[in-house]
Amino acid sequence: MIILTALIIFPIAYAIRYSFYxxxxxxxxxxxxxxxxxxxAFRDEVFRQAAWVNIRIIVVSLIAEFTLGLLLALAxxxxxxxxxxxxxxxxVPIMISTSATGMAFRMIMLPEYGPLNYIIGKLxxxxxxxxxxxxDRNWAIWSLVIASVWHAMPFVxxxxxxxxxxxxxxxxxxxxxxxAGSWRLFRDISLPLLKGPLFVAFLLRLIELIKMFDLVxxxxxxxxxxxxxxxxxxxxxxxxxxxxxxxxxxxxLFLLVLTFALAFALMQIxxxxxxxx
Amino acid sequence: MTSRYLFTRRLRAVxxxxxxxxxxxxxxxxxxxxxxxxxxxxxxxxxxxxxxxPTDYTLDHYDRLFARTDVNALPFLKNSFxxxxxxxxxxxxxxxxxxxxxxxxxxxxxxxxxxILTGRMLPPVILVLPLFLIYRNLNLNNTYLGLVLAYxxxxxxxxxxxxxxxxxxxxxxxxxxxxxxxxxxxQALVRIVMPLMAPSIVVVALFCFLTGWNDLIxxxxxxxxxxxxxxxxxxxxxxxxxxxxxxxxxxxxxxxILPPFVLTLFMQRYLVSGLSLGGVKG
Numbered sequence: 001m002i003i004l005t006a007l008i009i010f011p012i013a014y015a016i017r018y019s020f021y022x023x024x025x026x027x028x029x030x031x032x033x034x035x036x037x038x039x040x041a042f043r044d045e046v047f048r049q050a051a052w053v054n055i056r057i058i059v060v061s062l063i064a065e066f067t068l069g070l071l072l073a074l075a076x077x078x079x080x081x082x083x084x085x086x087x088x089x090x091x092v093p094i095m096i097s098t099s100a101t102g103m104a105f106r107m108i109m110l111p112e113y114g115p116l117n118y119i120i121g122k123l124x125x126x127x128x129x130x131x132x133x134x135x136d137r138n139w140a141i142w143s144l145v146i147a148s149v150w151h152a153m154p155f156v157x158x159x160x161x162x163x164x165x166x167x168x169x170x171x172x173x174x175x176x177x178x179x180a181g182s183w184r185l186f187r188d189i190s191l192p193l194l195k196g197p198l199f200v201a202f203l204l205r206l207i208e209l210i211k212m213f214d215l216v217x218x219x220x221x222x223x224x225x226x227x228x229x230x231x232x233x234x235x236x237x238x239x240x241x242x243x244x245x246x247x248x249x250x251x252x253l254f255l256l257v258l259t260f261a262l263a264f265a266l267m268q269i270x271x272x273x274x275x276x277x
Numbered sequence: 278m279t280s281r282y283l284f285t286r287r288l289r290a291v292x293x294x295x296x297x298x299x300x301x302x303x304x305x306x307x308x309x310x311x312x313x314x315x316x317x318x319x320x321x322x323x324x325x326x327x328x329x330x331p332t333d334y335t336l337d338h339y340d341r342l343f344a345r346t347d348v349n350a351l352p353f354l355k356n357s358f359x360x361x362x363x364x365x366x367x368x369x370x371x372x373x374x375x376x377x378x379x380x381x382x383x384x385x386x387x388x389x390x391x392x393i394l395t396g397r398m399l400p401p402v403i404l405v406l407p408l409f410l411i412y413r414n415l416n417l418n419n420t421y422l423g424l425v426l427a428y429x430x431x432x433x434x435x436x437x438x439x440x441x442x443x444x445x446x447x448x449x450x451x452x453x454x455x456x457x458x459x460x461x462x463x464q465a466l467v468r469i470v471m472p473l474m475a476p477s478i479v480v481v482a483l484f485c486f487l488t489g490w491n492d493l494i495x496x497x498x499x500x501x502x503x504x505x506x507x508x509x510x511x512x513x514x515x516x517x518x519x520x521x522x523x524x525x526x527x528x529x530x531x532x533x534i535l536p537p538f539v540l541t542l543f544m545q546r547y548l549v550s551g552l553s554l555g556g557v558k559g
Contacts, residue, residue, distance in 0.1 A: 072300050075293045089301045092308055095541040096534055097491035099508045103530045104307040106515060107314060107523075115310065115327045128326070154304060211400040214493045218512065232402040239406040240498055249410075252403040259403075263395040 037250035046226065047251060050234040057145055057230070058209045064149045065205060066198070069156030074186070076157070077164045087161065091154040098151065102218030105147040109133035109219075140220050140228045147215050152208065156201045163197030164190065203266060210262070231255055311534075315339070315527035322523045338524035342532070350510060350529060357506040357533075360421060360496075361489035364428040368436050368485045369478065371429075376440035377466055381449070393441075396434030404430060405498050412499060419501025427495045432485045439484065443477040444470070483540050490537060507533045 041047060076087055093101070108114045111132045121128040133143040171189050180188070213232040216222055222229035222237065229237070235255060239248025314322065318335050321328040342350040379389055408427055409418070417423035447470060455465045471478065496506050507529060514526035 068300075072297070075297050075300075078293055079290070079297070086297055086301065090297075090304050092304050095538045096308065097487075097508075097537055099491060099493045099511070100311070100530050100534050101307070103511055103515060103526065104311045107527065108307055108310055113323045113327060115329065118326045150303070150307065207398045210398070211402075213400070213402055217493065217497070232400050235402045236405065236494070236498070240409070245406060245410065248406050252406055255400055256403050259398050259400065260395060263391065263398050267391055267394060 037247050040247065041250050041254055044251075046229070047231070047234060047254070049226070050229045050231045053141065053228060054210060054212065054230050057141065057148070057212065058206065060145050061148050061152070061209060062202070062205060064145070065153045065156050066202070068149070069153050069160055069201070072153075072157045073160040073164055074190075076161055087158075091158060093151050093154050094158070096151070098214040099218060101147055101151045102215050105143065105150075106219060109143055111135075134220050135224055137224055137227050140224060143219050144212075144215055144228055147219060148209070148212070152205060156205065159197050159201040160194060163194045167193050210259070308534075311527050311530050315524060315531045317524065319524055338528040341525050342528055350507070350532065353505050353507050353510040353529075354532065356504055357490060357508075360424055360428070360492075360504070360506060361486045363421060363425045364432060364489035365482050365485040367425055368429045368432045369482045372433055372436035372440055372481075373471070373478065374466070375433075376437045376444055377470065379437065380441045380444040381452070393434045393438050396431070397438060399431065401431055401494050405494060409498055418499055419504055421504060423499055424495055424504055425489075427499055428489050428492060432488050435488070436481050436485055439481050440477070443474060443481075447474065483543075487537055487540060490533075 072090060076083055076090070079086070096104070108116045111117060111130065114133075116133070117129050117131055118127070120131070131139050133139055167190065171193075172185055175185055175189060211232060212230045213236065216228060216230050216233045217236075220228040222233050232255075235248055235251045238244050238251060242248075313331055315338055316334045316336070317328065317331045318333055318337070321331050321333075404427070408423075412418040412423050415423075417426075451469060451473075452465050455469050456462070460468065490506075491508070492506070493508050493512075496504065496509055497512075500506070500509065511526055511529040511533060514522045514529060
């Protein structure tokens with residue numbers, strides 16, 4: 001435990017020290033500038049924009065993941081034959097790493113040779129649609145969303161399915177005898193009892209989406225014109241592409257405080273939930 | 278039952294199955310695409326429209342990865358295995374006592390739990406820069422040790438978190454009984470708790486292995502020529518300018534997918550219970 005703590009504390013202390021310096025690795029200059037890095041970070045438009053990118057990705061992905069995940073979980077739950085096989089096939093994406101996911105979508109989304117544009121074209125009744133998934137300002141962020149939803153949705157589905165299976169069958173029987181339709185069954189029994197699993201899945205996905213880096217690195221590199229730069233990617237960019245280390249470290253600390261605040265909020269919510277339950 | 282009722286029921290089943298089939302197609306397609314790409318001839322990679330069902334298959338790309346000299350995947354594969362294994366052993370070794378102490382004696386109470394939760398939420402990128410600077414001074418960049426330490430920072434909290442959930446379900450009477458019989462706490466942990474908890478510990482260990490295996494950001498920044506992993510190889514191949522590297526890139530992805538695939542199949546049963554348990558206990 002002590003080792004673990006030391007492993008985390010030491011780098012952070014180091015980070016705080018460097019955050020007071022103007023330090024470019026490539027030029028080897030190291031100049032004490034006090035709080036200027038912090039002042040810059042507060043005013044940094046790009047960082048704010050990166051946060052906005054994160055937020056948009058989080059909102060859209062979560063909505064898509066939970067709608068699809070819930071629908072698929074319900075569908076899996078309602079069938080009797082072949083459920084095990086179907087669930088196994090649906091959860092194939094879980095077994096693939098984020099980087100492999102990124103690679104797969106890099107190939108699938110190639111504008112001229114990738115199958116995605118041809119498939120969309122077919123659905124629209126044409127041969128091909130000209131979507132430049134990584135180069136177009138408006139589409140680039142969707143490439144990230146699609147890849148991340150594809151990767152994470154089965155995970156949400158699995159958790160919700162486990163929650164559905166755990167619900168006592170007698171509740172449904174009783175409600176049916178009382179004449180409840182399937183919508184009522186879902187709204188008044190499944191949904192309230194799924195709150196726990198829904199919350200867990202939400203929490204885990206939120207954590208992952210805030211950290212988002214791998215997919216950005218593999219798919220868009222933050223481009224075009226930085227419209228898909230997430231916070232993680234921006235910090236990486238400042239520190240290890242421009243080697244503007246002092247400032248990069250300051251941004252890291254900002255992200256750290258943000259994470260702390262979020263963890264604290266989640267902790268409070270969890271505790272209140274436990275108190276109610 | 279009226280025939281009308283039967284009809285709507287059947288219709289509904291058809292809709293449900295159709296929906297599931299679409300879902301499966303979407304879920305499996307990228308996987309299918311990568312695998313077929315790795316067996317397709319290069320000319321099929323760049324055809325319009327794309328070749329969905331290739332008629333000719335080739336092992337050329339795998340051949341290039343292993344047999345010839347231009348891309349030699351073996352060192353990359355070795356690095357991936359070494360790093361993931363060391364990480365797994367190290368993390369499990371330090372997180373078992375930690376989790377045991379935390380769950381049995383509630384050491385640190387809520388504060389410790391909060392720290393662990395935060396550790397789990399931390400974006401890796403926060404520590405990449407400081408670690409890079411520290412490692413530069415200690416000459417740890419581009420070493421196994423440096424990377425394993427970096428992985429364990431993020432794996433440790435996750436492992437402790439999962440293990441705590443498992444330990445808390447463990448009946449304390451058994452431990453108390455052995456203490457009464459004169460064993461020390463450590464003996465109780467090693468001789469009684471660990472063998473009984475072996476399945477859960479294995480699952481946690483596999484999780485650790487996988488995080489090491491799937492890492493990209495640390496090997497990207499803290500790794501170097503001697504510590505390149507499979508993930509780096511596939512990034513390099515895909516970013517290479519020549520079209521010729523497309524096939525080997527796909528083949529590398531397939532190689533990279535295989536171990537996680539096998540491991541996940543093996544532990545699928547525990548996946549949901551492990552993950553959701555870890556999340557619920559706040």
